[in-house]
Amino acid sequence: MLESHYSTAVSLESNATSNEANARSEDVLIHRIASIVTRRPPKRGEIFIGDDAAVLDSFAGQVVMSVDVCVYGVHLDEELFTLEDLGFKAVTTALSDLAAMGARPRGVVLGVVAPSGTDLDILHRGAATAATLCDTDIVGGDLTTGTGVSVAVTVVGECPGSSAVLRSGALPGDSIYVSGSLGRSAAGLRLARAGASKDDPLVVAHRHPWPRLREGWNFRLAGVHAMMDLSDGLGLDLHRLADASGVGFELDDVPVATGASLLEALSGGEDYELLFTTADEERLRERCDAQNIRQPLRIGTIVSDPLVRTWRGEALVREGWQHRL
Amino acid sequence: MLESHYSTAVSLESNATSNEANARSEDVLIHRIASIVTRRPPKRGEIFIGDDAAVLDSFAGQVVMSVDVCVYGVHLDEELFTLEDLGFKAVTTALSDLAAMGARPRGVVLGVVAPSGTDLDILHRGAATAATLCDTDIVGGDLTTGTGVSVAVTVVGECPGSSAVLRSGALPGDSIYVSGSLGRSAAGLRLARAGASKDDPLVVAHRHPWPRLREGWNFRLAGVHAMMDLSDGLGLDLHRLADASGVGFELDDVPVATGASLLEALSGGEDYELLFTTADEERLRERCDAQNIRQPLRIGTIVSDPLVRTWRGEALVREGWQHRL
Structure with a gap:
């Protein structure tokens, strides 16, 4: 043994x-x-x-x-x-x-x-x-x-080529991005429990989540500052990235996947899309074009005050949005 | 998560x-x-x-x-x-x-x-x-x-310096060695079940087995041909090394640790001593001397015929000696 x-x-x-x-x-x-x-x-x-x-x-x-x-x-x-x-x-x-x-x-x-x-x-x-x-x-x-x-x-x-991208590298003024829309895994679990087919695309997103390896590789080579994968939902993980970097954020947009709810997108978790920040949006856009990678979605801005954690101007409570409702 | x-x-x-x-x-x-x-x-x-x-x-x-x-x-x-x-x-x-x-x-x-x-x-x-x-x-x-x-x-x-040592590298004529005497872990478990103190040296050998990292490192740099750790007992693991190398063996000696039985040494397992073969015994001896490593124990010889698997002239049945008694 x-x-x-x-x-x-x-x-x-x-x-x-x-x-x-x-x-x-x-x-x-x-x-x-x-x-x-x-x-x-x-x-x-x-x-x-x-x-x-x-x-x-x-x-x-x-x-x-x-x-x-x-x-x-x-x-x-x-x-x-x-x-x-x-x-x-x-x-x-x-x-x-x-x-x-x-x-x-x-x-x-x-x-x-x-x-x-x-x-x-x-x-x-x-x-x-x-x-x-x-x-x-x-x-x-x-x-x-x-x-x-x-x-x-x-x-x-x-x-090879450059250092691994940490959670802790976000800088004030960085744009915040996600590699794709959110909530598919949580929506898929909900649909599966309601009897949906295992081959429903949302159910597949829950059963067979996909790691964004090619995206992460290219984002690193495009010089992004901070990165992590979204395993617990944006509503918790964005706080973690901000904590690690000692910064705050102003979240403007939560991209909700077709068929998912806003709650699922914010705190359903298990999407495994990448969350990252960059100061060089043009380099990012060009690299994604050149490598045939879907353009990531801009969702907000990093700010210097670590106490500022807002979504459309209101406080984004850690671990998700639902607790404010 | x-x-x-x-x-x-x-x-x-x-x-x-x-x-x-x-x-x-x-x-x-x-x-x-x-x-x-x-x-x-x-x-x-x-x-x-x-x-x-x-x-x-x-x-x-x-x-x-x-x-x-x-x-x-x-x-x-x-x-x-x-x-x-x-x-x-x-x-x-x-x-x-x-x-x-x-x-x-x-x-x-x-x-x-x-x-x-x-x-x-x-x-x-x-x-x-x-x-x-x-x-x-x-x-x-x-x-x-x-x-x-x-x-x-x-x-x-x-x-660094040379390739990892595989199980499959043993050559006919190689001397077979173990890094130390065998059976301590099995003896320790037996003693623990009979009520021995947790601090009994044999019980410690079972509770806190020790990896032979310094020995393995130096045996590699002394150019040994094949190596593995003894997790399942010499009576099984020596067959595995021979299988991987496509060779046979003539086992002369089973070094039994003080306090252990011959059966425990052959098939008790979990000793985590290293089993290895070499064609250059002098280089091995010199390196162990220079690095202040206890000299390993010579226990037999590799032979070319993979069907020859003997212990003092009799067949060594795979998985241990006890089945022949």
Whole structure:
């Protein structure tokens, strides 16, 4: 147990009394999961699954690293969504943290806990599909028996060319942007609970959130000052960015996605759009044009007084707008 | 939620109805855990906890990465051992996979699932102590509510100077070595169950296993051919090394730790000593002398025929010796 190649946990006691057949069946499971998550062979000199740890070619620039834990029934309603959705969402939401720094992913590892009898193939298929769609690889993992299904996803990435973009870099006078309209995930959950199809575009936004990796990469190279991903809703996350930067904000506009409510856009969370600030709007616009990235939406202005936190002139209460109604 | 800085999981629904007080108390928990795990400030330009992801200075050479999941009650008996032991052991056993590659650790992230009411401070204190003792840092994490306590530990490291050492590099004629005598962890568990003190040296070996990072680093620089850590017992892991290398072995000696049985040394597991092979015993001996590392123990020879797997002339059955008795 306890290796980067897939391995199942065996307690010390059961290990000491296990037999050759058990060892073989453990190896069969490991090989099956490894074949599910390995969608393309590693480059020459790299190793994904099969040794004590994954070995990757050297990284360029700063190294960026983050972990997210997704629990079935907490982060995704187990009545409405499958283990494949869980695997997919666990990977894409973790990768969103690399997008938020402007980093390029270099590898993903999964730590899975599940009761025996859980369909691990389906869960890993969802995770592998997500990694492939994001042009990265699952390079290692660990499987363990436990109560409840959880997936801990760790992602690493690199930042060649310039530093990772922090939350703390916003400056007075910066324009505030989001990479897209908000509220789709919360609206999708509402619709799913009301019986909408799993293929409804808003339900898909909740099941299969998408990390804005290409956007984050290009925003970094366009010299933006501060950036984060919107996981908890603009009404909380904009305060966090302002806190980290020691500034205030004047929010003018909340772009609401079609089919979502204003409340969902402000505090529904899980949109994984990027929130960022810049002093050079022309450079941003030009880079998005040149890279064929949808133009981000301007939503307000950073101000120097950290006590100024307004939306259309009224105080924007932390954690969302609904508390003022 | 879902950020490299410490964050607690809030379901979409509870998030949408949470209030300012909840957001504040979540921030209080995050700050407390962050202060527990941050034992030294990051270097200038690095960021540990507090942004979407950790940012680390560039790595030298190949990047090595591994994840291990430790479940309370599976990997560590919850009747006998504390949450501090769990945090400690989760980190050191994960770091052992870097030792097995000859890598130097650069960072650790924790994904913790626990029922509400769990003493998260103690668990993180154990993890932070382990990281500090191994001269590395906890640079990020995620906290989530769930049934059962589990800790997914992901470690990253670097390999300047030469490639990471794989399991697959053993060559016929190589001498086989282990970094120390075996069976202490299994003996410690046996003694703990019989009522021995938690401070008994063998019980400590089970509670607080130690990764052979300095040894692995120096064995790599002494040009060893193949290496892995002994997590499942020599009786299984030596077969795995031979499988990966396409070779056989003639095992002459099983070094049994004082207080352990031969069975515990062969198949107890969790010793986390390093198993490796080399063609240059003199270079190995000289480097260990120069670096003040205990001389490793020679236990046998690699042979070309992969079907030859013997211990003192008799077949060594995979997964241990006990099945032959």
